[in-house]
Amino acid sequence: xVSRAPGIFTFATAQYDSGDWDSAPLVPPNIIDTIAxxxxxxxxxTGAIVSLASPDLLRYPFVYLTGHLPVRFSDxxxxxxxxxxxxxxxxxxxxxxxxxxxxxHKTATEEITRTIGAPKxxxxxxxxxxxxxxxxxxxxxxxxxxxxxxxNLVHKNLFAVMREGRIAILYSSKDxxxxxxxxxxxxxxxxxxxxxxxxxxxxxxxxx
Amino acid sequence: xxxxxxxASARRTLGVGVVLRAVLWAGAAIAALLAIAGILxxxxxxxxxxxxxxxxxxxxxxxxALVYTLWRGRRVRDLPAVALWLEERVPQLRYxxxxxxxxxxxxxxxxxxxxxxxxxxxxxxxxxxxxxxxxLVLIAAATLLFALPAGVRARISEPRAGDALRRxxxxxxxxxxxxxxLTAEIAPPAYTGEKRVIMEEPxxxxxxxxGHIILRGQGSASGITATLxxxxxxxxxxDSADQxxxxxxxxxxxxxVELHDRSFTRTLILAPHADSLPxxxxxxxxxxxVVRTPKGQLSLAASATDDYGLDAGWFEYIVSSGEGETFTxxxxxxxxxxxxxxxxxxxxxxxxxxxxxxxxxxxxxVRAVARDRNNVTGPGVGVSxxxxxRIPRASEYDSVAxxxxxxxxxxxxxxxxxxxIILTEKLAARRAKLPRAQVIxxxxxxxxxxxRLRQHVGEIVFARLGAQQGTEDAGSNSAGxxxxxxxxxxxxxxxxxxxxAGATDFGGDETPVVAVNRPLLEAYNAMWDASRSxxxxxxxxxxxxxxxxxxxxxxxRNAERLYLRGKSPVVIxxxxxxxxxxxxxxxxxxxxxxxxxxDSSAEVRARRFDAALExxxxxxxxxxxxxxxxxxxxxxxAPAFAAALAPAIDSLRxxxxxxxxxxxxxxxxxxxxxxxxxSAWSAGW
Numbered sequence: 102x103v104s105r106a107p108g109i110f111t112f113a114t115a116q117y118d119s120g121d122w123d124s125a126p127l128v129p130p131n132i133i134d135t136i137a138x139x140x141x142x143x144x145x146x147t148g149a150i151v152s153l154a155s156p157d158l159l160r161y162p163f164v165y166l167t168g169h170l171p172v173r174f175s176d177x178x179x180x181x182x183x184x185x186x187x188x189x190x191x192x193x194x195x196x197x198x199x200x201x202x203x204x205x206h207k208t209a210t211e212e213i214t215r216t217i218g219a220p221k222x223x224x225x226x227x228x229x230x231x232x233x234x235x236x237x238x239x240x241x242x243x244x245x246x247x248x249x250x251x252x253n254l255v256h257k258n259l260f261a262v263m264r265e266g267r268i269a270i271l272y273s274s275k276d277x278x279x280x281x282x283x284x285x286x287x288x289x290x291x292x293x294x295x296x297x298x299x300x301x302x303x304x305x306x307x308x309x
Numbered sequence: 310x311x312x313x314x315x316x317a318s319a320r321r322t323l324g325v326g327v328v329l330r331a332v333l334w335a336g337a338a339i340a341a342l343l344a345i346a347g348i349l350x351x352x353x354x355x356x357x358x359x360x361x362x363x364x365x366x367x368x369x370x371x372x373x374a375l376v377y378t379l380w381r382g383r384r385v386r387d388l389p390a391v392a393l394w395l396e397e398r399v400p401q402l403r404y405x406x407x408x409x410x411x412x413x414x415x416x417x418x419x420x421x422x423x424x425x426x427x428x429x430x431x432x433x434x435x436x437x438x439x440x441x442x443x444x445l446v447l448i449a450a451a452t453l454l455f456a457l458p459a460g461v462r463a464r465i466s467e468p469r470a471g472d473a474l475r476r477x478x479x480x481x482x483x484x485x486x487x488x489x490x491l492t493a494e495i496a497p498p499a500y501t502g503e504k505r506v507i508m509e510e511p512x513x514x515x516x517x518x519x520g521h522i523i524l525r526g527q528g529s530a531s532g533i534t535a536t537l538x539x540x541x542x543x544x545x546x547x548d549s550a551d552q553x554x555x556x557x558x559x560x561x562x563x564x565x566v567e568l569h570d571r572s573f574t575r576t577l578i579l580a581p582h583a584d585s586l587p588x589x590x591x592x593x594x595x596x597x598x599v600v601r602t603p604k605g606q607l608s609l610a611a612s613a614t615d616d617y618g619l620d621a622g623w624f625e626y627i628v629s630s631g632e633g634e635t636f637t638x639x640x641x642x643x644x645x646x647x648x649x650x651x652x653x654x655x656x657x658x659x660x661x662x663x664x665x666x667x668x669x670x671x672x673x674x675v676r677a678v679a680r681d682r683n684n685v686t687g688p689g690v691g692v693s694x695x696x697x698x699r700i701p702r703a704s705e706y707d708s709v710a711x712x713x714x715x716x717x718x719x720x721x722x723x724x725x726x727x728x729x730i731i732l733t734e735k736l737a738a739r740r741a742k743l744p745r746a747q748v749i750x751x752x753x754x755x756x757x758x759x760x761r762l763r764q765h766v767g768e769i770v771f772a773r774l775g776a777q778q779g780t781e782d783a784g785s786n787s788a789g790x791x792x793x794x795x796x797x798x799x800x801x802x803x804x805x806x807x808x809x810a811g812a813t814d815f816g817g818d819e820t821p822v823v824a825v826n827r828p829l830l831e832a833y834n835a836m837w838d839a840s841r842s843x844x845x846x847x848x849x850x851x852x853x854x855x856x857x858x859x860x861x862x863x864x865x866r867n868a869e870r871l872y873l874r875g876k877s878p879v880v881i882x883x884x885x886x887x888x889x890x891x892x893x894x895x896x897x898x899x900x901x902x903x904x905x906x907x908d909s910s911a912e913v914r915a916r917r918f919d920a921a922l923e924x925x926x927x928x929x930x931x932x933x934x935x936x937x938x939x940x941x942x943x944x945x946x947a948p949a950f951a952a953a954l955a956p957a958i959d960s961l962r963x964x965x966x967x968x969x970x971x972x973x974x975x976x977x978x979x980x981x982x983x984x985x986x987x988s989a990w991s992a993g994w
Contacts, residue, residue, distance in 0.1 A: 118694075119694070119695055127880065130880035130881070130882050133882045133884075134882045134887055135891070137882060137884045137887045137888050137889075138887045138888070138889070138890050138891035139889070139891045139893055139896075140889075141888075141889070144884065146881045146882045146883070146884050147879070147880075147881050147882070162904070170674075170697075171627065171674055171695055173676070173692060173694075173695055176586060184946070188910070189904070198636065200636065202638065203636060203638065204627055204629055204636075204638050204674070231897045232897075232901060233896060233897065234895050234896060234897065235895055235896075235897045284880060285880065285882060285887075294891065304901065305901075307903060307904060308901035308902060308903055308904055309901065309902055309903075309904045
């Protein structure tokens with residue numbers, strides 16, 4: 102069980118039985134760095150890993166899930182995730198393959214559909230894109246999309262499953278897990294910080 | 310007819326009378342008890358379990374009456390006793406009868422005196438007195454029983470679930486609460502094949518989601534309304550033989566049904582349970598594995614179970630090919646099997662690896678799938694764990710594997726060393742009984758094997774150190790010629806890898822080559838010691854170094870089994886350093902406010918529980934309703950708490966002391982109690 106101080110945000114990565122849930126280990130510290138860099142949100146310096154089947158999932162308001170391999174939730178994982186979403190938690194799922202014909206995309210969307218419902222296209226004027234920084238054209242494009250890897254598509258939209266007017270599951274085929282998967286100290290080599298959109302996601306998850 | 314014959318005749322008549330009286334009393338007991346039960350059921354109602362006991366109790370009472378009556382009349386079997394009984398009631402006999410029986414036929418005078426007296430009237434009168442009371446009781450009880458309203462006798466003679474509605478109402482229609490009595494017929498979905506169950510006076514109904522619950526009560530349906538989870542139930546109540554009924558489809562989540570009849574209300578809890586998904590276990594393959602040559606058939610087998618019945622099962626596979634950022638996938642379904650509504654089935658088949666045309670680097674994911682027959686809320690599809698078959702690339706054959714893989718083949722070095730130890734131990738044990746020459750001969754034979762093993766270990770070590778294989782000559786076994794000290798070997802290792810000559814430090818600065826080879830070097834030197842002892846016929850002295858060598862080989866094997874995996878460093882962000890260091894030029898001015906923390910449902914439940922308890926003394930009915938509603942909400946999220954609430958609610962409804970049950974529920978609500986089933990043996994510990 103991971104302890105955390107009340108009121109302090111902890112970036113949690115979802116651990117699931119199938120697949121490679123830990124394929125992007127540098128994303129959590131990079132986003133933690135970004136949150137501290139741009140916001141006054143109290144954030145723990147390291148992320149947490151939480152099993153999707155564990156009741157500890159309910160300790161985190163926002164959970165990140167990624168991978169390359171097939172995703173098959175167990176009954177316990179599906180039940181716990183459903184309760185997490187019922188109670189207002191938000192899950193961010195990112196396809197590390199950035200391939201709509203890939204096995205992660207197919208299985209993950211299938212599991213999401215079985216758990217809570219099918220993801221729908223999120224309009225690019227959704228409050229998510231102005232929750233902190235302004236992304237007037239929707240989700241920022243990743244270098245992996247432009248480099249022509251994966252499915253050779255530049256995805257114009259993210260997808261979401263809504264609950265009571267809020268995003269319960271945010272699904273991305275843009276492979277932010279690769280885009281943000283570097284040591285936070287390397288930000289100084291970038292002319293434009295490409296992790297700003299992560300702030301919007303976290304701020305949206307934590308605010309109303 | 311002699312006196313003796315006349316007394317015997319009287320005895321037969323009286324005996325028949327005793328038996329008749331016993332039978333009449335038994336019948337009267339049965340009729341009276343059933344009549345009393347019927348009257349009580351008609352007036353106040355008797356639970357079905359008590360009614361089910363009425364007939365057995367009546368039979369027992371009848372048997373008791375029969376036995377008791379026969380026991381009281383037991384003296385009728387005794388001829389002198391019958392004679393005395395007649396003497397008491399016929400004074401004219403003046404003991405002539407008794408005297409005549411003492412010596413039958415000896416006194417004609419006594420016989421004449423007895424023959425002159427008639428006692429049939431006395432016997433008839435006695436029979437009348439004996440038979441009339443039980444007969445009257447039997448007639449009265451039977452009359453009462455058959456005079457009861459229709460349905461009462463059936464409720465007593467054949468008590469069945471749901472027959473509470475047969476009880477004729479006593480109060481006037483406008484005064485009656487049509488919500489009591491109430492029955493609930495639980496009709497599971499047809500695909501389950503389960504039987505219907507009827508509950509009387511239900512407060513909580515557990516049923517399969519998608520099934521039907523038919524509530525029935527007495528009286529007209531007019532004016533009876535119902536809500537399910539706050540929403541009006543779409544099904545309408547309708548008349549049926551002076552009964553109303555209400556069909557409700559069992560929802561997916563726990564809900565409360567509120568029934569209303571004018572000012573009367575009644576709350577029921579629906580506790581649905583879902584049809585479980587099939588449970589599928591894939592064996593074999595039982596683990597992920599790596600296959601260098603993807604040819605032939607991969608055997609597949611799986612078992613599937615379901616709580617109500619399986620429809621079909623099959624295997625699915627996905628083949629992913631490619632590397633880097635480019636992957637292609639193909640998938641398929643094989644060996645689909647009709648399970649025929651069985652609750653358990655086996656799936657078997659094979660995957661033709663040749664037909665998949667696998668290439669190095671490909672991954673094959675295999676899983677078993679089973680589908681149940683749920684045509685109401687399903688079908689439910691259960692899947693097994695996914696097994697992965699990996700085809701390694703040529704460049705990976707001699708590299709440290711980074712994928713999970715089954716244990717490699719058993720190391721022959723270890724087995725050989727262990728076998729040599731066993732042989733040496735046997736020889737050491739027999740040494741005292743063998744001639745010295747025999748000991749030396751057998752010991753040297755083992756020593757030769759030990760030398761060959763040492764040569765093999767040495768080849769491995771020297772190969773790793775980069776030297777030419779076969780550096781050591783197995784035939785040259787003389788101590789001191791080829792044996793190297795650990796320091797010499799390590800120095801050779803470093804020289805072979807161009808490492809610094811000073812790296813023989815065993816502390817923390819040793820080179821990777823030295824570190825990897827250290828266990829085998831230790832084994833190598835221990836084998837030298839063992840060989841020397843075996844060569845001179847001292848098997849006992851050879852055993853300690855042989856065991857050291859075995860332990861060292863074991864350590865080397867463990868080291869070889871480590872599948873090193875690239876691990877990212879643990880990054881701890883210096884929050885204070887980077888806080889607000891970024892440029893926030895393009896921050897929007899959206900006014901978002903922090904959300905409240907995720908609801909702690911346990912605390913909320915505890916608060917609601919406390920509030921219900923506070924209302925208990927002032928308004929018990931409202932408190933019970935609150936507890937019912939709380940139970941509905943807790944059924945899914947906190948089943949232990951919901952289970953603890955049930956006896957408390959039942960006790961409160963029955964007007965019993967519910968303190969213990971409430972205290973237990975409160976403890977569970979507070980999260981300080983763990984429900985655990987103790988056996989009778991463990992309860993005292």
